[in-house]
Amino acid sequence: MKYWLMKTEPSCYSVDDLMRDGVSMWDDVRNYQARNFIRDEMENGDRVLFYHSNTKPIGIAGVAEISGSAYSDPTQFDSSSYKFDDKSTKSSPRWFAIDVKFIARFSEPVTLTELKRDPFFDDMLVTQKGMRLSVQPVAKKHFIRIVNLSNNR
DNA sequence: GCCAACGTTGGC
DNA sequence: GCCAACGTTGGC
Numbered sequence: 244m245k246y247w248l249m250k251t252e253p254s255c256y257s258v259d260d261l262m263r264d265g266v267s268m269w270d271d272v273r274n275y276q277a278r279n280f281i282r283d284e285m286e287n288g289d290r291v292l293f294y295h296s297n298t299k300p301i302g303i304a305g306v307a308e309i310s311g312s313a314y315s316d317p318t319q320f321d322s323s324s325y326k327f328d329d330k331s332t333k334s335s336p337r338w339f340a341i342d343v344k345f346i347a348r349f350s351e352p353v354t355l356t357e358l359k360r361d362p363f364f365d366d367m368l369v370t371q372k373g374m375r376l377s378v379q380p381v382a383k384k385h386f387i388r389i390v391n392l393s394n395n396r
Numbered sequence: 397g398c399c400a401a402c403g404t405t406g407g408c
Numbered sequence: 409g410c411c412a413a414c415g416t417t418g419g420c
Contacts, residue, residue: 375416
């Protein structure tokens with residue numbers, strides 16, 4: 244099983260939305276590196292740290308699970324969507340989506356500030372300066388420690 | 397709201 | 409294939 248971190252702005256889609264929905268399509272990814280993780284590496288049952296960006300507090304707000312495997316992102320073919328991509332074709336789609344299933348909502352987020360303060364997380368991607376990648380692989384040890392941090396509050 | 401860091405585009 | 413210009417991300 245692999246571990247991931249996926250970023251979202253809670254004003255757009257939050258962990259509370261996922262808790263309500265149960266399962267949600269993770270679409271609108273328009274970055275090739277993130278696309279490759281979704282399309283090529285994510286597998287059913289992989290665990291996800293659900294990260295809130297551009298908010299207060301910034302941090303990991305809960306845990307989710309990959310459900311199924313990647314499929315063509317429908318928003319790329321929707322000319323009314325701001326994510327419409329006229330260079331993508333149905334026979335060879337450029338962008339992919341995947342379903343994400345709710346597992347847990349942290350009572351309080353494990354904040355980015357906390358992670359940056361703790362040397363244990365020095366080699367975690369999300370604590371690196373300038374790291375904008377919205378879908379990132381996460382080491383098992385980091386995943387476990389973050390879940391424990393939340394459980395021990 | 398600012399802006400540094402990063403990714404993409406397109407002219408050459 | 410280089411790289412300047414531009415657009416976006418996302419912490420602060």
